[in-house]
Amino acid sequence: MEQKNEVYQRLIKSGVRPSVQRYAIMNYLLTHPIHPTVDKVYQGLCDQIPTLSRTTVYNTLRLLAEHNAAQMITIDDHHVCYDGNINPHVHFICKKCGKIIDLFDEKAPRIRKHVTIDGNVIEEEQLYYKGLCADCAAKEKAEREEA
Amino acid sequence: MEQKNEVYQRLIKSGVRPSVQRYAIMNYLLTHPIHPTVDKVYQGLCDQIPTLSRTTVYNTLRLLAEHNAAQMITIDDHHVCYDGNINPHVHFICKKCGKIIDLFDEKAPRIRKHVTIDGNVIEEEQLYYKGLCADCAAKEKAEREEA
DNA sequence: ATGGGTGCAAAGGATTTGCAACATT
DNA sequence: AATGTTGCAAATCCTTTGCACCCAT
Numbered sequence: 375m376e377q378k379n380e381v382y383q384r385l386i387k388s389g390v391r392p393s394v395q396r397y398a399i400m401n402y403l404l405t406h407p408i409h410p411t412v413d414k415v416y417q418g419l420c421d422q423i424p425t426l427s428r429t430t431v432y433n434t435l436r437l438l439a440e441h442n443a444a445q446m447i448t449i450d451d452h453h454v455c456y457d458g459n460i461n462p463h464v465h466f467i468c469k470k471c472g473k474i475i476d477l478f479d480e481k482a483p484r485i486r487k488h489v490t491i492d493g494n495v496i497e498e499e500q501l502y503y504k505g506l507c508a509d510c511a512a513k514e515k516a517e518r519e520e521a
Numbered sequence: 522m523e524q525k526n527e528v529y530q531r532l533i534k535s536g537v538r539p540s541v542q543r544y545a546i547m548n549y550l551l552t553h554p555i556h557p558t559v560d561k562v563y564q565g566l567c568d569q570i571p572t573l574s575r576t577t578v579y580n581t582l583r584l585l586a587e588h589n590a591a592q593m594i595t596i597d598d599h600h601v602c603y604d605g606n607i608n609p610h611v612h613f614i615c616k617k618c619g620k621i622i623d624l625f626d627e628k629a630p631r632i633r634k635h636v637t638i639d640g641n642v643i644e645e646e647q648l649y650y651k652g653l654c655a656d657c658a659a660k661e662k663a664e665r666e667e668a
Numbered sequence: 669a670t671g672g673g674t675g676c677a678a679a680g681g682a683t684t685t686g687c688a689a690c691a692t693t
Numbered sequence: 694a695a696t697g698t699t700g701c702a703a704a705t706c707c708t709t710t711g712c713a714c715c716c717a718t
Contacts, residue, residue, distance in 0.1 A: 393691090393698065412682085427700040432683065446598060452682075452708075454598045466641050477638055491624055493655025494613050500649045508640030540673065540716095559707085574675040579708065599683070599707075 380404070388443035398423055399434045403444055403458030409465075409474040411455045447474065449502050465500070468507035475507060527551065535590035545570055546581045550591055550605030556612075556621040558602045594621065596649050612647070615654035622654060 381401045385392045390400075398419050403410070406418065416431045435456050438444040445457040449467045455474065457465075464477040489496050506514070528548045532539045537547075545566050550557070553565065563578045582603050585591040592604040596614045602621065604612075611627040614620070627648075636643050653661070 391697080395699075425700075428682095429684085429701075430699055433699085448595050448598050451593065451595045451601045454682090466638070466643070468641070469644070475639075475641060477641075479638075491613070491627065491650075492622075493658060494615070494622060494624075494650075495653040495658050496613070496650045497616070497652035498650065500651070502647045502649070503638075503641075503643045503645070504647070505644035506642040511640060511642050538672080542674075572675075575707095576676080576709085577674055580674085601707090 384443055388438070388441040390437060390441050390443055395423065395426060395430050396434050396437075398426075399431060400438060400443065400458070403438075403456060407457070407459060407476070409447060409455045409457050411453065415456070445500075447500075449474065449504070462499070464503060466503040466505070466507070468510055469504055470506055470510040473507055473509075477503065531590055535585070535588040537584060537588050537590055542570065542573060542577050543581050543584075545573075546578060547585060547590065547605070550585075550603060554604070554606060554623070556594060556602045556604050558600065562603070594647075596621065596651070609646075611650060613650040613652070613654070615657055616651055617653055617657040620654055620656075624650065 381397060381404060382392060384404075385396060385400055390396060399415060402415055402418055406414075408414075410418065412428070412431050412435060415435065416426065416428050419426055419431075435444065435446070439446040439456065442460060443458075445460055447455050447457055447465060449465060450472060453472060459476070466475040466477050467473070468475075528544060528551060529539060531551075532543060532547055537543060546562060549562055549565055553561075555561075557565065559575070559578050559582060562582065563573065563575050566573055566578075582591065582593070586593040586603065589607060590605075592607055594602050594604055594612060596612060597619060600619065606623070611624040613622040613624050615622075627650075
């Protein structure tokens with residue numbers, strides 16, 4: 375029995391049939407934990423797979439999210455992005471530069487699968503923090519001192 | 522000293538200059554706690570204010586959110602909506618029908634203003650649950666039993 | 669008269685759709 | 694052959710922008 379790698383395993387386990395494109399996209403997410411947008415993923419894979427189309431990236435990312443092989447993040451209006459890390463963790467988004475940062479040390483909401491509240495079946499939890507990231511905070515401070 | 526109502530107070534307190542349109546939109550949010558989209562708000566006010574334009578609704582809702590007179594909610598991809606309730610509470614979104622439900626009884630993340638993590642200044646926290654709402658769960662159950 | 673607020677029409681982007689070509693079993 | 698996957702082009706939808714008009718101070 376051949377031992378396939380992590381990326382392949384993730385697809386199989388999630389019930390997503392592997393293909394060259396799907397493998398590449400899943401792999402991209404896992405090797406680029408920067409919460410890329412659809413377009414980032416597309417741009418990042420264009421060299422490897424010159425025939426790749428945006429449509430496929432859209433479809434595949436949606437597919438991965440539906441199968442819980444990735445997480446769709448929609449903190450920011452008009453800035454959907456994806457996270458290959460499906461372990462519970464908190465996201466921080468900077469209101470100024472739009473950057474998204476993982477906060478692993480924060481107590482992430484424990485995924486309590488299929489807990490029900492008022493009949494509503496909970497399958498996922500996401501905790502977002504919003505504010506000013508370290509870089510932007512430093513910049514603002516510098517500007518204030520300059521003035 | 523005249524005593525103005527809640528809607529008016531909210532605008533003033535938030536530093537938003539009242540106007541007929543702004544008052545109507547703020548009022549709509551407070552009287553329709555259903556997390557309306559921009560378009561819902563627009564449709565809902567067209568009768569009252571026939572000259573109202575979508576642009577104004579967009580601008581005003583953004584303005585209200587910026588002044589913390591309302592909350593912008595972007596759980597769903599491409600489905601931005603607004604909540605006039607600015608008290609901390611948890612949102613539940615149904616993956617099937619897209620409905621958003623308030624969960625007041627859940628422990629909402631306590632807003633810890635200006636706490637800093639790794640230099641990132643936290644100004645807001647939002648906790649989302651995603652899953653299947655009571656209605657959709659019931660429907661699914663019925664369908665299974667039918668088959 | 670001046671500054672902010674509003675509304676129209678047009679522009680801009682992101683995402684989806686329909687469909688034909690292709691790959692894989 | 695059959696089924697599922699991909700990719701192009703076009704369509705669609707949401708949101709923003711530029712600008713002129715209007716209202717209130």
